[in-house]
Amino acid sequence: MHLLKYGEDGELTIAKFNEDTIPSYAILSHRWGAEAQEVTFDDIARTIGKDKSGYEKIQFCGEQARQDGLQYFWIDTCCINKANKAEFSWAIQSMFRWYRNAARCYVYLSDVTASPQGTDEEASAPLWDSDFRKSEWFTRGWTLQELLAPGSVEFFTREWEKLGDKLSLIQQIYEITGIPRPALQGVSLSQFSINERLRWKEHRKTTCEEDGTYSLLGIFDVDLAPVYGEGAAGAFRRLMVEIEKRERCIKDIRRTCTDPRDDKKRIENTKGGLLKDSYRWILDNASFQQWHYDPQSRLLWIKGDPGKGKTMLLCGIIDELRRSIAKMDLVSYFFCQATDSRINSATAVLRGLLYLLVIQQPSLIFYVREKYDHAGKDLFEDANAWFALTEILAKMLRDPRLNATYLIIDALDECVTDLPKLLEFVAKQSSASSRVKWIVSSRNWPGIEEQLEQAGHKVRLSLELNADSVSAAVNIFIQQKVSKLAEQKKYDAPTHNAVLARLTSNANDTFLWVALVCQDLQATARRNVLKKLDLFPPGLDALYKRMMQQISESDDAELCKQMLALIALVYRPITLEELVALVKQLEDIADDTDSIREIIGLCGSFLTLRDGIVYLVHQSAKDFLLAKAAGEVLPSGTEVIHHAILVRSLQVMSKTLKRDMYGLQAFGHTAKKFKLPDPDPLASSRYSCVYWVDHLCSSDHIESLQDGGAIEVFLRNNYLYWLEALSLCKSIPKGLLSMAKLQSIVQGMGKATSFKALVQDAHRFVMYHKGAIENSPLQAYVSALLFSPTASLVRKLFQREEPEWITIQPAMSNNWSACLQTLEGHSESVSSIWDASSGTCLQTLEIMSSNVAFDSTGSHLHTDIGLVAIIASQRSDVTVNKTQQSIHLGICISSDGTWITHNAQKLLWLPSEYRPICSAASGRFIGIATGSGKIFTCCFK
Numbered sequence: 001m002h003l004l005k006y007g008e009d010g011e012l013t014i015a016k017f018n019e020d021t022i023p024s025y026a027i028l029s030h031r032w033g034a035e036a037q038e039v040t041f042d043d044i045a046r047t048i049g050k051d052k053s054g055y056e057k058i059q060f061c062g063e064q065a066r067q068d069g070l071q072y073f074w075i076d077t078c079c080i081n082k083a084n085k086a087e088f089s090w091a092i093q094s095m096f097r098w099y100r101n102a103a104r105c106y107v108y109l110s111d112v113t114a115s116p117q118g119t120d121e122e123a124s125a126p127l128w129d130s131d132f133r134k135s136e137w138f139t140r141g142w143t144l145q146e147l148l149a150p151g152s153v154e155f156f157t158r159e160w161e162k163l164g165d166k167l168s169l170i171q172q173i174y175e176i177t178g179i180p181r182p183a184l185q186g187v188s189l190s191q192f193s194i195n196e197r198l199r200w201k202e203h204r205k206t207t208c209e210e211d212g213t214y215s216l217l218g219i220f221d222v223d224l225a226p227v228y229g230e231g232a233a234g235a236f237r238r239l240m241v242e243i244e245k246r247e248r249c250i251k252d253i254r255r256t257c258t259d260p261r262d263d264k265k266r267i268e269n270t271k272g273g274l275l276k277d278s279y280r281w282i283l284d285n286a287s288f289q290q291w292h293y294d295p296q297s298r299l300l301w302i303k304g305d306p307g308k309g310k311t312m313l314l315c316g317i318i319d320e321l322r323r324s325i326a327k328m329d330l331v332s333y334f335f336c337q338a339t340d341s342r343i344n345s346a347t348a349v350l351r352g353l354l355y356l357l358v359i360q361q362p363s364l365i366f367y368v369r370e371k372y373d374h375a376g377k378d379l380f381e382d383a384n385a386w387f388a389l390t391e392i393l394a395k396m397l398r399d400p401r402l403n404a405t406y407l408i409i410d411a412l413d414e415c416v417t418d419l420p421k422l423l424e425f426v427a428k429q430s431s432a433s434s435r436v437k438w439i440v441s442s443r444n445w446p447g448i449e450e451q452l453e454q455a456g457h458k459v460r461l462s463l464e465l466n467a468d469s470v471s472a473a474v475n476i477f478i479q480q481k482v483s484k485l486a487e488q489k490k491y492d493a494p495t496h497n498a499v500l501a502r503l504t505s506n507a508n509d510t511f512l513w514v515a516l517v518c519q520d521l522q523a524t525a526r527r528n529v530l531k532k533l534d535l536f537p538p539g540l541d542a543l544y545k546r547m548m549q550q551i552s553e554s555d556d557a558e559l560c561k562q563m564l565a566l567i568a569l570v571y572r573p574i575t576l577e578e579l580v581a582l583v584k585q586l587e588d589i590a591d592d593t594d595s596i597r598e599i600i601g602l603c604g605s606f607l608t609l610r611d612g613i614v615y616l617v618h619q620s621a622k623d624f625l626l627a628k629a630a631g632e633v634l635p636s637g638t639e640v641i642h643h644a645i646l647v648r649s650l651q652v653m654s655k656t657l658k659r660d661m662y663g664l665q666a667f668g669h670t671a672k673k674f675k676l677p678d679p680d681p682l683a684s685s686r687y688s689c690v691y692w693v694d695h696l697c698s699s700d701h702i703e704s705l706q707d708g709g710a711i712e713v714f715l716r717n718n719y720l721y722w723l724e725a726l727s728l729c730k731s732i733p734k735g736l737l738s739m740a741k742l743q744s745i746v747q748g749m750g751k752a753t754s755f756k757a758l759v760q761d762a763h764r765f766v767m768y769h770k771g772a773i774e775n776s777p778l779q780a781y782v783s784a785l786l787f788s789p790t791a792s793l794v795r796k797l798f799q800r801e802e803p804e805w806i807t808i809q810p811a812m813s814n815n816w817s818a819c820l821q822t823l824e825g826h827s828e829s830v831s832s833i834w835d836a837s838s839g840t841c842l843q844t845l846e847i848m849s850s851n852v853a854f855d856s857t858g859s860h861l862h863t864d865i866g867l868v869a870i871i872a873s874q875r876s877d878v879t880v881n882k883t884q885q886s887i888h889l890g891i892c893i894s895s896d897g898t899w900i901t902h903n904a905q906k907l908l909w910l911p912s913e914y915r916p917i918c919s920a921a922s923g924r925f926i927g928i929a930t931g932s933g934k935i936f937t938c939c940f941k
């Protein structure tokens with residue numbers, strides 16, 4: 001970036017800066033005068049141009065900058081070397097950022113004067129108001145971003161007199177431009193819809209037609225190289241295509257992760273709301289301040305024992321950062337939770353961080369698209385996802401255009417899968433850029449300490465070493481909780497005081513202990529409160545132990561223990577319906593929700609029920625149940641419980657899964673959009689569908705894996721219905737992994753058995769047909785069956801489900817081809833594809849030019865590569881379609897070549913090997929020639 005500066009001698013000089021060494025500068029926004037009168041880059045280099053009328057603007061900007069204590073300033077007329085094409089192109093793409101990063105932006109209004117000749121009639125409006133409203137500056141294309149990008153925009157008359165800034169003039173600017181106030185106040189532009197942003201530029205003009213679009217690049221945060229000569233329509237089309245590709249990519253990231261903003265809301269909600277007074281102490285803490293304000297302190301590690309309030313502290317810090325930092329700065333965060341397998345892995349952490357970064361600064365999607373355009377959605381979840389995501393994130397964090405960024409990860413100790421990799425990444429990346437600051441929290445684990453030790457620039461904040469602050473915060477929490485209890489339960493003063501005193505003396509600076517006791521008191525009659533107070537021992541484990549003791553004494557002790565064991569071992573929090581399906585003893589009261597809620601209540605404060613989902617109150621409760629209470633809750637070991645969950649899962653799935661559970665009817669109905677039926681037929685089996693194989697892997701699995709065992713029976717009777725259900729649950733990738741796990745288990749079982757053969761075939765089946773079924777659930781019964789080899793066990797088992805309306809089916813070979821799986825979803829040419837979990841596509845398609853046509857009788861299909869198919873019907877009304885042609889009535893190929901359609905309704909998904917390079921349709925017949933030279937025909941009823 002070139003910047004101007006007036007030297008001591010009053011001479012104007014220009015200097016070039018790298019992106020990361022740019023000093024503080026002012027920037028000018030103005031309306032260009034006659035081209036010949038503007039001072040150019042060349043003029044400055046040759047120290048000429050002072051006689052041009054445009055020089056006055058330079059003087060103005062330089063003088064104003066000097067008054068504001070800024071040495072450097074930037075003006076578009078003379079700070080871009082237009083002779084250098086690459087520099088010019090870079091400048092067009094960087095302009096928004098340069099305006100945004102400027103310390104001051106001065107708008108020079110050459111058509112507004114402080115004391116105009118004609119006076120303003122409106123007594124209340126300043127004299128310049130009418131000129132201001134009519135100023136050409138508001139009608140130009142580039143000035144839109146110059147108004148929106150900078151934090152501070154000041155308006156000056158041609159006499160250099162300041163009129164105000166964009167905040168003091170916000171009402172006028174809103175009335176002139178129609179741009180909503182929040183956008184003028186600096187709210188991130190990504191918060192406004194594409195259409196709304198397009199509306200802001202309506203009626204604005206640019207001298208060069210393409211600039212109408214190029215001046216929007218920053219407003220949409222899109223990287224697009226200018227191609228002058230492409231015309232206004234061409235440029236606009238390219239912008240729209242880019243935006244569409246970006247939106248699709250962001251949606252695909254979101255499909256593979258939960259939204260951390262929702263996780264935060266849920267956590268605050270399940271924990272009873274965030275109390276500001278109980279986290280505010282951190283803002284004045286010396287370590288926190290050092291991290292916040294010292295550029296050399298980049299990683300803050302907050303550590304403390306269970307229940308000390310780390311998670312809520314981080315929630316509070318996120319809120320405070322959001323409030324206090326610049327609107328353009330990025331805050332991205334992730335809450336690990338060991339009890340939920342969707343958010344307890346290192347890859348999930350990166351996905352969540354990445355997602356929040358790209359929705360705040362969409363141009364960062366560039367780094368994702370480098371890979372995503374080749375690999376599609378699998379990029380975020382296949383076996384190599386970790387490597388791809390670390391590379392993407394590392395590049396993003398080094399991008400000189402990255403806004404100041406705060407990355408926050410809560411509960412590293414709850415990252416169950418690949419914690420060491422995550423720690424190594426954090427330790428390395430936290431030193432990488434001065435613009436990026438990290439906060440992580442965890443328990444006092446030496447393993448974490450050891451790895452974070454590797455990070456430079458770190459600050460440690462131990463809650464135990466800040467006992468006074470934490471203690472004060474816990475006391476505030478106690479007061480608030482007890483007041484609420486007293487009000488709800490109508491405590492008299494002595495009871496109120498006794499509860500307060502007891503909690504204060506025994507809390508031991510542990511929020512969670514207070515929360516658990518209050519939960520118990522909530523369910524205690526007022527008359528028993530004082531008696532009960534003595535029974536709450538200090539310390540979390542002691543409290544858990546007492547809760548366990550109470551459960552053991554209840555009439556439903558066995559049932560409660562079974563429920564606790566189950567909840568401690570499931571891979572994500574489950575719904576009430578799923579709970580009922582998985583606990584046999586609840587079968588008899590399945591419809592009695594009140595009784596089920598009552599039993600959950602009997603499990604003491606170990607469980608919380610919110611929005612129909614059962615949660616373990618805290619990770620420390622899970623730790624307690626699985627270790628210290630294992631003798632009582634899991635007397636026969638965890639394997640037995642996993643096995644019981646597996647058996648119940650198979651039962652509930654066998655009972656509920658069937659063809660077309662959601663009544664989609666149309667064979668091409670997409671899995672992306674459908675209305676969830678009420679009641680949801682999958683409500684009780686959703687968890688089982690996704691996790692039964694995981695429970696098998698953790699169980700003592702021998703008996704269920706025998707020939708004729710429960711799993712074989714399940715697969716024989718329900719395999720296709722299960723795949724349909726997985727598609728409806730948007731979990732086909734998980735299903736693929738499950739089948740890979742199952743296959744590797746049976747592989748290790750030695751001799752060939754019928755079960756082993758079935759699992760192998762079923763694994764091939766889902767790998768090959770993943771795309772079709774994931775796209776449209778009912779294609780499990782159409783494309784998947786028809787394009788499986790005739791000897792496929794799954795095909796034979798589900799012959800009854802094959803569509804009757806296809807009377808001539810594609811001829812298939814006996815056995816599976818070498819193609820294991822095709823990775824769908826990429827939109828560009830593919831240079832490299834890999835997927836270690838599911839194998840590589842071994843077949844390469846070589847596209848040959850080929851023509852296909854029916855002969856004059858309609859009975860023979862000819863191609864120029866010499867293959868002929870004989871058609872049963874005698875038709876002569878033949879049309880030949882090149883594959884890229886648009887929709888036809890009757891039987892046809894979709895314009896993207898992936899479907900056979902009828903009257904534009906999708907019927908049959910074509911696996912990539914079977915997609916046509918050209919096709920011929922005749923009445924009910926369609927002939928297809930593929931790139932590999934294969935020819936096949938289908939006839940529809």
Ligand SMILES: Nc1ncnc2c1ncn2[C@@H]1O[C@H](COP(=O)(O)OP(=O)(O)OP(=O)(O)O)[C@@H](O)[C@H]1O
Nearest residue numbers: 271274275278306307308309310311312511512515
């Ligand atoms: N600022 C706060 N506002 C409201 N509740 C709080 C606050 N801080 C802590 N709590 C209460 O204390 C409980 C424990 O806090 P939190 O879950 O944050 O602990 P933690 O240190 O993250 O535990 P762990 O690391 O073991 O998961 C919460 O469930 C909540 O009830």
